[in-house]
Amino acid sequence: MTVGKLEIIQIPAGEMANFAYLLYCPATRQGMAVDPSLEPQRLLDAIRQHQVNLTWLVNTHGHRDHISGNALILKATGAKLAAHPLAGVRVDKTLGEGDVLMIGEIPVKILHTPGHTPADIALNPPGALVTGDTLFVTKVGRADMPGSNPAAMYHSLQRLADFPGETLVLPGHDYGPQPYSTIAFERQHNPYLRCPDLESFLALRMG
Numbered sequence: 001m002t003v004g005k006l007e008i009i010q011i012p013a014g015e016m017a018n019f020a021y022l023l024y025c026p027a028t029r030q031g032m033a034v035d036p037s038l039e040p041q042r043l044l045d046a047i048r049q050h051q052v053n054l055t056w057l058v059n060t061h062g063h064r065d066h067i068s069g070n071a072l073i074l075k076a077t078g079a080k081l082a083a084h085p086l087a088g089v090r091v092d093k094t095l096g097e098g099d100v101l102m103i104g105e106i107p108v109k110i111l112h113t114p115g116h117t118p119a120d121i122a123l124n125p126p127g128a129l130v131t132g133d134t135l136f137v138t139k140v141g142r143a144d145m146p147g148s149n150p151a152a153m154y155h156s157l158q159r160l161a162d163f164p165g166e167t168l169v170l171p172g173h174d175y176g177p178q179p180y181s182t183i184a185f186e187r188q189h190n191p192y193l194r195c196p197d198l199e200s201f202l203a204l205r206m207g
Contacts, residue, residue, distance in 0.1 A: 003127040003168060006106050009046050010170060010179060014038025016065045017174040021130055023123075024052045025104035032056040032103050033073060034123060034130055035172060040069025044076055054079040056101055060132025060172060061120045062087035084112065086119035095121055113160065115153020116141035122160065128168040129183070135160055135169060137176025137185075140192045143205050154201045161186065161193050 001008050006023055013020040013036065020043040024031030031052035036043045047054055054077040059067050067089055074081060080092035082101065095101075097112040109124040116133045120141075123130040133141035134156055143150035160169075165184030186193050195201040 001168075003125065004106075006103065006125050006128075007050075008125075008128060008168075008170065009050070011042050011046055012174065013040070013042055013069070014065065018065055019170070019172060019174060019179070020069070021170060022046045022050070022052065023103055023108070023125060023130075024050060025106050028104035029053050030055055030102075030104040032058060032101065032108065033077075033079065034058050035060055035066040035132070036069030036073045037066055038068055040072045043069065044073060047073075047077060055103070057081050058095070058101070058121075058123065059083040059087055059089060060122070060130070061117045062089055063117070063133070066132070066172065084119035084121050086117070088119070111159065113156035115143055115149055115151075115156045116145070117147045118149070118152075120156070124163075127166070128170055129160060129163060130170045130172075131160065132172040135186065135190075136171040136173055137169065137178055137181045138190050139175050140190070140205065141172075150202055150205050151198060153205070154195075154198050157193060157201075 009022040011020040018037035021034040057079045082093040085094040099110040101108045111122040113120045113122045113134045167183045169181045
């Protein structure tokens with residue numbers, strides 16, 4: 001899919017319905033990969049098919065199903081690894097709220113979106129959100145795991161819901177009725193984003 005000046009490829013990546021992503025600038029062939037997951041060869045195939053010079057590999061958080069393919073991608077491409085410092089992976093660059101990574105001349109902003117884990121980040125290239133395990137299509141991530149914080153998740157989701165309605169939502173798993181959506185679609189169809197307050201969210205998510 002084309003989003004502004006960026007090409008984004010959504011790649012099914014394993015038996016847990018993960019998605020990996022390849023984001024690249026068609027003009028420069030510079031690219032970024034996100035969460036190679038359990039079948040990293042599929043991501044590597046896309047990198048080679050589109051002749052992308054991969055400069056960054058980013059993990060949205062540190063769960064095994066998202067990071068297990070890191071080594072293959074890093075070895076094959078020479079890219080640098082970036083993630084939140086609490087993700088538990090050895091990185092070349094730590095990422096936090098407000099950081100920016102460049103794909104050619106296209107900025108990708110980093111949002112810290114804790115809740116599923118303390119380390120969750122979302123990526124915000126112009127016109128899109130790569131949401132990891134925070135926001136799925138019509139669903140949200142688990143908040144009952146070690147390190148989860150359901151109140152933090154509520155506030156992270158509220159931030160994402162404030163983005164313009166046309167913003168693409170690119171989730172970390174294929175758990176919904178379609179593989180991607182928009183913020184407007186989620187506001188209308190995601191019951192967790194329709195909760196009027198924290199108390200009602202906690203009752204729905206943790207009930």
